[in-house]
Amino acid sequence: MRPIPRSALRPYVCPSCRSSRTLGRRRFASQSDQVPDIYDVVCVGGGPAGLGLLAALRASPVTSNLRVALIETQDLQKARSWKLDSHQFSNRVSSLTPASVSFLQRIGAWEHLDTDRTLPYQEMQVWDGETDSRISFDWSMETSPFEDLRTVATMTENSNLVQALLARIAESGDENISIFSNTTVSSIENGADLIEGPDLSAWPVLSLAPTGLAPSSATPPRIAARLLVGADGINSPVRRFADIQTDGWDYNRHGIVATLSLADLETPTFPVGTRTAYQRFLPSLGGPIALLPLPGNHATLVWSTTVENAAYLKSLPPKAFIAMVNAAFRLSMPDLKYMMRMEQPATTSASETPHEDELSWRVQHTEFSRVPPMVTGVQEGSVASFPLRFRHASTYISPRVALVGDAAHVIHPLAGQGLNLGLGDVASLSKSIEYSVNHGMDVGDLLSLEHYTADRWATNAKIGGACDVLHKLYNVPGQNPVAWARSFGLDVIDRLPFVKAFLMRNAEG
Incomplete structure (x- = not known):
């Protein structure tokens, strides 16, 4: 704590007494x-x-x-x-919990927000890239079939x-x-x-x-x-x-952010209009990747990874970068590690990049369950990183x-x-x-x-x-007791609605 002058800690002395005590003492202006x-x-x-x-x-x-x-x-x-x-959307985007939205409404700021640029989502899918154990967060356990799902969070640009x-x-x-x-x-x-x-x-x-x-x-x-x-x-x-x-401490990790365009959903959502956020933990690459929905089939990317991987991803041309993001939600850890070491395309004008070819071939030989829509574009100038x-x-x-x-x-x-x-x-x-x-x-x-x-x-x-x-638990790669324990824990929590509800109440503020 900063030092406080003794004069500030002494008992109160009224201004008139204080001025009389200093009467006759000469002071120069400064x-x-x-x-x-x-x-x-x-x-x-x-x-x-x-x-x-x-x-x-x-x-x-x-x-x-x-x-x-x-x-x-x-x-x-x-x-x-x-x-x-x-x-177009800024790459600095935040996920506002219901408590944050309530605070902004209470102080009168929410009505000044451009709500056409905000998007609430009602579900979040999270899974482990090593073991494929998964958990879904939504309020379906506390919502009747005749009600719309409650909002998990609302996306908005910081600007x-x-x-x-x-x-x-x-x-x-x-x-x-x-x-x-x-x-x-x-x-x-x-x-x-x-x-x-x-x-x-x-x-x-x-x-x-x-x-x-x-x-x-x-x-x-x-x-x-x-x-x-x-x-x-x-x-x-x-x-x-x-x-x-x-x-x-520093994590020796960087977060890659970008604004992406997504393909249309292949199957309609139920209830209609439900929006989903996706997060996959990638222990072998240094952290999770998350895709959070924005209006009009857009999404914001937050990919936590090693400093070296972040530099590699930022150096890729748009098509190769898009292929890496799609691969990160679909391929196994060995496949992803291989693609992260691929040579960069010699030219950006080719109709397809080596990363796109590699992804197309490997997806045909990979089984995966619920994943986000395919990324089809990346907004120019939106790819950036932060420690x-x-x-x-x-x-x-x-x-x-x-x-x-x-x-x-x-x-x-x-x-x-x-x-x-x-x-x-x-x-x-x-x-x-x-x-x-x-x-x-x-x-x-x-x-x-x-x-x-x-x-x-x-x-x-x-x-x-x-x-x-x-972060530390999901940065232990490979099939080992730690991976088994976290997979078991995720599966157990997913099967206990009251535990999930407890976690969500804490997360929403």
């Missing part, structure tokens, strides 16, 4: 003596977590009058005007969500709110006990600077925060200022500081819970702030923040730990 612009809540980071917090505070009648600010290095005007054609949150914040008006776009935080330090001003010695004071795109006149040089919220990602400067430690890591902060709070989202925790994406955990943090922190305001408490005091960390730390640790265990 920057530290100048009173910074004071805010109740300052949030660093303009992603879904940071914007979600501001939208939640503005939506509540209790906290709507707090003076709040948001600082973001990127150009939020671009986020406000974001638009893609109806047949769509950011745009909706910005629109909701704008709808709340511009009183008591400042959004500093194209602005960096050059430093954060404890304030000073000013002779002719407030005692800010325990308050975080941020020095701001425009990135070059914003006019310097629009950015105050220094602002003070009664509560500073770090929503600024895995390398959070706010967390460093608060001297909060993190535990974790996979696990991080968890030792605490989420410090005097006048709170962490949310990736600043507090980063988990493996195999369960699609990263953004949902961040929105859960925001929902919990906004309730803690609301409680403090209702009861006349200082929103930045540790006593006010303790409920937030008590509510979220263990929950996030449990989900992050479960994802870490699953």
